Amino acid sequence: MLVAGLVALALLAFLSLTQGLADITVHTVIQSLIHPQDLPDHQMIRAVRLPRTVMGLLSGAALAISGALMQTVTRNPLASETTLGVNAGAYLAVVAGTIFWPALLHQFAFPFAVFGGTLAAIMVFVLGGGRKSSPIRIALSGMIVTLVLSSITSAFMLLNQQATKGLFLWGSGSLIQNDWDGVQFTWPWILGGTLVIILMARQLDLLTLSEETAKSLGQRVIRTQALAMIGAIILACVSVSVVGPIGFVGLIAPHLVRLSGVKKHAWLIPICAIWGAAVLVGADTISRTIVDAYGELPAGAITAAIGAPWLIWLAVRTSGKGGSVQRSSDAMTIGGLSKRIPFSVYVWGLSLLLIVVWGLSLTSGAMRIPLADVLAVITGGGNELNQQILLDFRLPRLLTAGFAGIAIAASGSLLQSAIRNPLGDPQIVGVTSGAGAGALLIMIAFPALPITWMPVGAMAGGLAAAAIVYAVSWRSGLQPTTLTLVGIAVSAAGSAMINILIVKADLKAAPALAWMAGSIYGREWGEVLQLLVTILLLLPLAWWLGRKADLLSFSDEVASGVGLSVRRTRLFVAVLAVILSSVAAASVGVIGFIGLLAPHAARMLTGHEHRKSFVISCLLGGLLLAIADWIGRIVIIPNELPAGIVAALIGTPYLVFLMYRTSRSKVS
Template identity: 65%
Template sequence: MKPALPARGARGWLPFAMLAGGLLLLAVLAFASLTQGLSHITVATAFDALIAPKDTPDHRVIHGVRLPRTAMAVLSGAALAVAGALMQSVTRNPLASETTLGINAGAFLVVAVGTVFWPGLLHQYAFLFAVAGGAGAALLVFGMGGGRKGTPIRIALSGMIVTLVLSSVTSALLLLFEQSTQGLFLWGSGSLNQNDWSGVRFAWPWVAGGLAAVLLAVRHLDLLSFGEETAQSLGHRVAGTRMFAMGAGIVLACVSVSIVGPIGFIGLLAPHIVKLSGMTRHAWLLPLSAIWGAVILLGADTIARGFTTSAVGELPAGAVTAFIGAPWIVWLALRVSKHAASSSGAESRASMQISLLAKRMPYPLLVLLFAALLILVSLAALMSGTLHLSAEQVLSTLLGHGKALHEKVLIDLRLPRLLTAASVGVALAASGSLMQSAVRNPLADPQIVGVSSGAGVGAMLLLIAFPALPAGWVPVGAFAGGLAAAAIVYAAAWRRGLSPTVLTLVGIAVAASGSALINILVVYAKLTLAPALAWLAGSTYARSWTELGQTLPFILALLPLAWWLGRRVDLLSFHDESATGLGLPVRRTRLLVALLAVLLASVAVAAVGAVGFIGLLAPHAARMLAGSNHRRTLLLSSLIGAVLLVGADWIGRIVLSPREIPSGIVVALIGAPYLVFLMFRSRAGK
């Protein structure tokens, strides 16, 4: 894997210029951060508090709250930046960081588990909880992504999927244990709020010691850039260096997470800013990354506190860094694509070759089997609820011979909800099948390439800008947001010929940016958008004939077009040159297929919110059962998608009745084991 930036020697004065410029900017930002917050403090007062502290309210605020917060921002930024630089060196992957390797999500999940089940133990050993979660997530992503042979796109996708799965589990914990996990949402978005110096006192020995330890090993780290065989021929123990560097990176990242929560993209931004000047030797790369990481995080926190109001509160620093870092991923994706262009075709072909079952059932029998399963799950869903009905009562009521109460419950409440869930499951599964063919990667789905988060941003913006609009307008905002996100992805990838690698990586960037915007909007809107938050989790709760009427016509119009494109979609699985030689206009076909997938996903998200994983799981299950023929896969995956979402809606209603778990979280929890199995099974080189 070639690095995103070429290795070259920096001019003699450039490292010192980067060092002096970073330190100067850090000093300016540190001083500016002392003046930001709810309590307005002038520059003169802040300067006086540092030079000649007095026992006044403003000076106490500076020394007791703002100085610890500034010091924590410097320590966390430095730790995250050095961690990112180490991970990029170990994996030789320019997209590796604490965010893309799932370390933040893993640490957050284990801390949430500790908050719920072992609060006393967590209070004493929060750092160990964070390290356990971060290390476990990193190992899972590394293994799923193909190990040391994993390509940047595969590692990034593996990290994205692991992050989504772990975040879904965390969301379920937050919903099920609201009292125990109060305050974790803001911390989970990355909050630098400090009430005393305890966090700084805990963090600085770990950060200083970790940085000193890795600086002593800079010669060994430099050898990793030569490749494993060359380094071994020079007598270097590559495995030991890799283990040491990755362990140090995980510890540094988790020190920050255990105190201020998961703050993303610092480990991606800072090392690449340093590498832009040509400095790739670790003796300069690591300390300069630490300085510029502190600059980025302190600047983001200063910006976030600049929008602090008594009515809204403060924006989480992690959301600001994610919003800043997303365009950086787009830029990196475009650079990585230049080096990956020669191998993207081979990688795509290999990744699309999902192992089939050794003995397959006849296709008509498979269709009948899943249709029957859908009917059974639908019947169970119609029977279950606060008012339990027997199968005979359900059938009698549907045929028009039931009691008035049963008709009210079934016809007005349960049946439209059931049909909406089934139609949305069909749309998401069909969208995922089309998306995987267009992007030519089996790990793509609407949530991963940014459509779902874009739809969420559109819905939130509509509710905030026009609070008086009825709820029926929410799908309009979601539809517009999903299309806007897709437009950004395809516009950025157009100059690369809609390369599958670029489409996927830019989609990850747009998804990250959308998630950051959603966090910012949630904090800004406070508690006034509780219904919108439930919608963003992906829920079929209280869906009526109105939502079904808004969804079903689009699906009935788009699915025949997806079926008609069958032969062209099959040809997209070949290399671009081979498909062109067979007479297929590859770029135009890929754009048409992808836009059709986006339309189906936007319709689904507009109806029930950001339900994920169905577009990832259903097409894979269909492909393993019935082969790679698009038309067969489309029909079978649509049935599987309907079964998944109807089943998730049913399970979410009965597990903790009368409370409900959003369908999107149930789908993620059901699909996570299969997804991990799928990733290991389809690793590059299998």
């Protein structure tokens, strides 16, 4: 592995020097390295391409070592700087520093990144259940924390477009280097950190044993774990502070090395560094090989496209080694209210609250319209200006928000039943990103088509993502653990596709971020109609599935024992969820958290009976997205915040509540 890695790295590094917009021959590259002259081509290679390649080598090595350490410390094969939220936390810290403390960030970008990455890792660790958490909980917790932090980052960037100009490409992970400054900053940290970690090899080897065995051999387990995790975060954040968040390198390289039989960390760490460097330099080489046809693509998108199939394979492999057994710790149960309130009270109360929010939304905006005038327009009167504002703009917008929220919450409720995990969400299991990629593909690849074709693309993308998830998971019996892990991988691939499409189409960062964050701006009656038809057709069917969905909450053996066709039912429930979330994504963009929070809150209020919790979930979803859109319109008039970002910010306190309740519960 050592020799093969060195050979692969040398070949890829040399190949990367030959790729780019400028047509430079192999002979010129060799000559510039051995006998440099004052020629334009030689200057291009030594001042632009060579530092970019060296930066890729350093960043790849740092990310791979970071992933290997995280997997050792957590004893979790899915742990990496991506799944533990370190990339997202570091990215948020750098963006916040760019906006609020630009001079300080210029001097101390690295401490900013370390601070953000460390906080994110702590959040994932606590939300996942602490030291005894399972791989699936860590993966889902990391996905949730990443979504929260990404939403906050998007809000900062949209509200400060001038200050964050140019950060979109960097935020996708880019190795573009115009000089040696990045290399000069990172190499002492990465080389020094690697040497320190190699010196800790014996202690790291003992961490692979059980905690009791390690302690009996004199190991201070907690101290070693803390030092190793700090080293992993520092290495990852060194990379992020220069080249942005690049995912999956820390997942691919350590697994590749461990599969070859390398176990001892004295060998594992340096070989992981070599293969991590090879993976990232290779990904960047691919992005520059196709630069003439597709433009400059971020290396982070290429590594995500490579890493997603790897995670899918890992999910299938894990399920084959007992991962198919759904552990109680894989779910996040927060219990319910100690005193039940009648179901009808919830229905009428939430319906009334939704009407109140709709009324406030119609009266609010850049131009305030009194409630009496709103009622006059709705009943067929009112002046012409109010009629135009309300009937052409505000009314279709608020109905779109309400109906989309209902569809997303219904989808989340169905998906959580299908995968038997209340952390399930259309965005987490890949459906939303697939639908977003499909809609963008229609918009970019077929610009002549009318906008009415976007729902078709979204539906196709969502169904394609779901088809991949279910096809890969079928052999494991559609087990919830495998379904969720494959969904996370497909979600990452869909997000990479979205980034590639945005860069390829040269879309401006602000509109692209707004669409990806879920914007209801400018929605018309066409979106209202397609959402209304979807809801009227599918929601009664989803409600009718109540008894079967309740049986899915038991183990597959119990459900089969009472006569339920588990695979068929799980597939049917998931198809309904996919259609609902895909239509919603086509109408309002990529909106997360509604499908996670609404079903959670509904079960807390009504219990686990599907039909009751499903109705309350739909009402909560419509209410949450309507409130999010209303707040987004009025909080920074005349500008607006996308509803998806506001929904994520609203949901963050609830996630903190979940973290608190989970930390107090016993993890089996």
